[in-house]
Amino acid sequence: MSTCAGSAPAGAVTTRHQYTSRPPAPAVDAVAADLSRALFAPFRRRDQRRKAEMYFQGLLTTSGRKSVRNIAAHLGDPNAEQGLHHFISCSTWDWRPMRAALAAYAERAAPAQAWVVRSMHIPKAGEHSVGVDRLFAPQLGHLFSGQQAIGVWYASERLSVPVHWRLLLTDPWVSDSRRRDRAEVPAKASAESLEQCTAEAVLEVVQNNGGAARRPVVLDVRGGTTATTLTRLTEAGVPVLARVTAATRLAVADRALPGFRAGPLCAQQILEATKGLRRPVTWPDPARAGAVRSALASVVRVTVPDAQGRRHPMLLLGEWSDPHQPPSAAWLTNLGQSPVGRLVRLTRLPRRVDADFAEIGEACGLRDFMGRSFPGWHRHVTLASAAHTAMVLARAEHLTTVPRP
Structure with missing residues (x-):
């Protein structure tokens, strides 16, 4: 038998994909309006619904980095920046029900084959943004300075949308009370490895989504998946x-x-x-x-x-x-009873996620939060996930109605 060999570092995804153009604005607007009603109706206060809609539209339409300042400038409202900053970073609304509503919306809109777990590295300088540390990025194959998050994506061969996120927190962020309080890190949070963060993200999805346990979870987090997980x-x-x-x-x-x-x-x-x-x-x-x-x-x-x-x-x-x-x-x-052909098709779903992240998720601001707090990061990435969902569903709907040449 041959000797054991270690795995090669995961490189950047270079797969070329067909869907390189933005879907028509009317298609995006129609999906966004319907998604807004599903996600923002639970807000009891009208001003919160209005700010959620403004931020959501800003993520969909602002060019460049999706910071609060750029979104406010794009909207053309000189008073919007302070209000949107407060809505994302200082408000008290809980992002978890919105994520559950987003997952339910995706379930109704398009059947998925699996939950795909993907790590997302967010390069950042400085020490004050929550979770920033020297971390390992599986996609890069080396250490970087910034934040690391685990995303759980609702995925099929046709489309993928992120419906859950867990931000990796290392020991300095949970053991230093001053740092922890400044970033509003929850008291129950504990330091995790990438592997532990991955497992917890999956279990949270299973607990929060009734149908999750019946759908396979595909993990392609090389460097963070072991037999223990x-x-x-x-x-x-x-x-x-x-x-x-x-x-x-x-x-x-x-x-x-x-x-x-x-x-x-x-x-x-x-x-x-x-x-x-x-x-x-x-x-x-x-x-x-x-x-x-x-x-x-x-x-x-x-x-x-x-x-x-x-x-x-x-x-x-x-x-x-x-x-x-x-x-x-x-x-x-x-999945002991699954034929090899089905298993191989499931292993290809991370490619769908990588392609959608590169083409749409980046443009919708998944890595663009400029604030420093733990709640602010989660609120931003949840709304950015909603923007990604609107774009992906609009693209899928447009492609089914446009005749192929």
Whole structure:
């Protein structure tokens, strides 16, 4: 058998995708108006509804960075900046019901195949914005200075929208009372690793959305997903498919395969020894409409140990972009009855999320919050998620009504 190999750093997404133009303004306006009614109706005060609508429209229409100052300038109201700043950073409204309403709206508008978990790094200088530290960005493959958040996206091959966020907080932000109070970090918050933050974000979605437990969770947070997270989610009843490193140690559970009774082996060793099981699979590229891709893939029954020494049965999914090279990706899943073709299609959904984030999420301000407080960050990213949703749904509706050339 070959020796264990570590995983290569995750590089920037370079997939070219078809949807590079903004949907027509009337299509965006129609979806935005309907979404506004669903999200902002619970506000009891009229002035809060008006500010929510102003900020939402500003995220959709302001050019450049979506700061409060730029939004107010775009709206042309000299008095708007102070009011919008207070609404985002100093008000008391709870963003969690709005996120639940956003997830419910997405559920009604377009059926999803999975929840996709994606990390988002936000470069920032200085020390005063909540969560800023020297952190590892899986997309970059190296450390950076700024904030790190875990987003949970409602995703299909056609579209994806972020419906939940968890901001990573390190020890300096929860152990320093002065820093904590200044940023309004909740008293119950505790320091987390990227892996812990990922697991908590998934469990929050499962708890807050009744249908979440019936939909698979796809984790492609390389550098932050280990067997510990997988077993924790499995014990919570969450169907999960997670990308893991080539060095992840597992035990072969199939008596007929090489490596049975050999004890823990690296994922790459297992896949290389069983590559005779590979079969061609095809899937529609979620980031390029009409394109069909193919690769070789195999599944092997394995067990994953937890901290108590118990072994959890799972499937190890291997993918080969080049049949003469080592596996290009390894995934673990507790979806034991799923055919390999369905599993491979699920592994492609993070590409849909990456494409939508790059094309629409960035432009809607997901990384643009300029304030310093924990509540302010959550309110901004929730409204930016709503703006992203309006744009994505308008684009999808427009593409279904425009004849293809």
